[in-house]
Amino acid sequence: MDNTITILGLVSGITGIIGFFFPSEWKEKIIIKIVFTLIILTLTSYIVFLNSKVDRIEKVSKSANLLIEKKQTEFTSEGFILAALSFLEQNKKDFPDSYERAKKIFEKYDNDKYRAIESVNISNEIEGLIKGIGILSTVENK
Template sequence: MVDFWLVLSAVGSIASLIGLLLPFQNKSQRILHVAYGLAVTLLAFTAVWFWQENQRIHRIEQSAQRLLAHSEHISTDLGFIQAALAFLEKNRDIYPDTYYRALEICKLNNCSSAQYTDKNTGLDHVFNLQAVAEAFRGLISGIGTLEGGG
């Protein structure tokens, strides 16, 4: 990963060297050279920041695809639900609505409740977990697809 300060230092140094090589004729040209150096540094800093954000989104997309590919190896629906919630929580700064939607789906389907309750038979609980797991597979698949995945 490219470090912001490394790029900022390198570009700032290059801009300073260019500024030194250009002749100074009057005060307005000096101000123009300083402005030019700052503009080049700011442009480089902004480009690196956008590049890093783009790389992060691609890593999230790859992680979503890996989670779906390995979901067959997770032995229970509850295990996949927990893995999906952990993935969404880790990336909730980028996908906050999706994370809160997943929490709401879990709440509506009693993901965290005991298997047997007064209102819930074991079979209902199993069906609820299957429904939630499928919904989460759709959410995770959507993140991978929206970000350019297959």
């Protein structure tokens, strides 16, 4: 949110500078004012959209890190598998490939006759997917 306000401040500052250097003949033409206003609104909307997308991915990445941190203390292997699937399903719009991979891993696990033995291995495989998403938020912090 802080970045959005900064960006909007920059755009409004640039608008003021452009307005100052307008030829005096243009200041009286309403069509030119409307065109410049539409260009600036479109540019601002696009920048805010991109910024909100980045913020959303950062939140998901931080949630992934939190899920990994709590794996050992709050989940059994099977519980972690289900929690990770729920997490990926909730965020499948941002990470569709990871969700599809996790579903395939779970199907292999779900159809295994040695399910209890395989739960640790499958849990570790899915943990790798979640760690990959979590890395996105830690890259900027280093």
